[in-house]
Amino acid sequence: MNAIKILLISMSIFIFNANANETVNYSKPQSPDELHSLFAQYFQAKNLEGLKTLFAKNAKYILDVEGNTAIGQDEIAKALKPYLSFDSEMLTLSKSIHINGNIALIRSDWKVANSEISGTALEVMQYQNGGWVYIIDNPNGY
Secondary structure (H helix, E strand, O other): OHHHHHHHHHHHHHHHHHHHOOOOOOOOOOOHHHHHHHHHHHHHOOOHHHHHOOEEEEEEEEOOOOOOEEEOHHHHHHHHHHHHHOOOOEEEEEEEEEEEOOEEEEEEEEEEOOOOOEEEEEEEEEEEOOEEEEEEEEOOOO
């Protein structure tokens, strides 16, 4: 009986460590609309790592009307984390999309369902490394 317990514990530790080192391959959005859809999906799943993948490594996220910014995936993740406390989904409606080569300028309305939190975003996206990412995200259009 003890041998079985030791075997099960050993297997659990092995599986946990194998999963801890496993790299998750996130989808690369093939359009600005798909980027919005993935943002909503990761938001609802409270998947901060997935959200980070939707931003370029040196992306800029506008925090407030004074122009304070979060720069880079880690700082942006810190800025987004409080929004993940909502037990709701993100609804996004693209109002205008203008693409010029690998750069896109987007205006979209968004809302956290079942809340008063909403805004009109101004976004610049770029197609890089096989998918669209935010390079500038101004979620409240300041």
